[in-house]
């Protein structure tokens with residue numbers, strides 16, 4: 001099928017199969033490997049991207065569901081070749097250990113801050129409850145999201 | 155693999171006509187995509203209804219509420235009509251999976267999934283939901299119980315789609331509480347949906363639907379009879395919990411976590427009654 005959608009702000013038109021997962025479209029077809037594959041069944045959140053403003057699992061979305069939609073991935077966050085505030089603050093707060101959950105974590109946090117620029121700790125925890133970090137660095141992650149909000153960035 | 159992608163309401167029947175026994179609808183895909191990857195489904199065609207605007211809408215129709223089958227859990231949870239008039243549906247939608255699952259998973263898919271642990275099902279029974287169904291030759295309506303056939307099964311032809319879920323006017327106080335093994339991201343172990351109408355301090359009528367203890371939501375008529383004309387004091391609520399425990403002990407097979415469910419039903423029932431108050 002011919003698929004036309006918006007990827008990180010730019011229109012993308014491609015030939016693909018209707019049952020191609022967005023995750024494979026990104027990683028295998030477009031070589032955008034920032035989005036990670038974890039459990040592939042919606043439990044771990046590593047593959048989280050933002051579609052039409054909402055955090056979803058890219059492992060649980062097919063090409064045939066994407067026509068005309070706006071997809072935002074970790075690659076779309078940088079601004080003029082620099083890390084965006086949320087990415088920079090994740091680094092500065094060492095909210096990253098092995099790094100595998102990080103991009104999904106950042107996309108979930110980003111979606112939260114897009115809806116709610118001043119979240120409470122409870123709201124942050126709730127928004128990130130579908131993202132698992134096996135290094136269990138949650139404290140630093142929550143701190144990074146709080147600081148991003150406090151500095152008015154995302 | 156074929157894709158059938160109606161963009162307007164008018165295009166749906168033409169797509170339905172092309173569907174075979176092996177074709178599948180997809181809402182969010184949070185269930186179907188996993189099944190396809192496990193080899194449990196290998197559709198020859200997928201029909202995605204989510205581009206049809208009407209099927210995403212939640213709106214009042216006279217005294218009823220109409221919910222498009224492609225409305226997501228998040229959209230349902232946040233809808234002002236749902237929050238005000240059907241709060242048990244808000245409770246159920248808000249407790250499904252994680253945020254990513256709720257942003258993607260739909261009410262049509264929750265019904266289509268027909269899981270004994272499907273969180274919306276006891277609530278749809280509680281509110282006497284009617285489904286609007288479209289086949290290649292027209293639209294029909296049927297109650298939720300006529301359509302839900304058993305685990306993973308619906309009484310629908312392969313080319314019949316659920317278009318809308320229609321809820322009659324709701325009276326009284328309603329709530330839903332589920333109990334799971336983890337705080338977030340959990341498949342329901344027991345879900346209790348309640349509707350109570352009071353006459354002063356006394357219960358005029360109660361409806362109680364319990365999910366995840368049978369192949370379909372179970373109506374606990376014994377508890378409904380028991381509470382009629384009584385007050386909602388702690389002892390009476392504990393007695394209702396005991397009726398549920400007894401039911402589970404008798405009807406649930408041991409391998410379906412029976413002992414845990416017998417033990418845990420008390421807390422869920424207490425929570426469901428407390429939640430009726432919404433304070």
Ligand SMILES: Cc1cc2nc3c(=O)[nH]c(=O)nc-3n(C[C@H](O)[C@H](O)[C@H](O)COP(=O)(O)OP(=O)(O)OC[C@H]3O[C@@H](n4cnc5c(N)ncnc54)[C@H](O)[C@@H]3O)c2cc1C
Pocket residue numbers: 041042043178179180181182183184185186187188203223224249250251252255258259260261262263264265266267271272273274314315316317339340341342
């Ligand atoms: C990590 C995880 C956690 C979950 N947690 C919960 C939970 O807590 N509670 C819960 O209830 N569920 C849970 N689920 C299951 C699932 O997410 C929900 O049942 C969801 O509502 C399914 O909706 P969907 O739109 O994604 O379904 P899909 O996967 O798109 O469809 C499911 C089935 O319904 C059929 N279908 C879809 N739309 C229609 C239609 N309009 N007409 C006819 N048939 C249709 C499809 O053909 C398919 O057979 C969870 C799933 C995952 C992966």
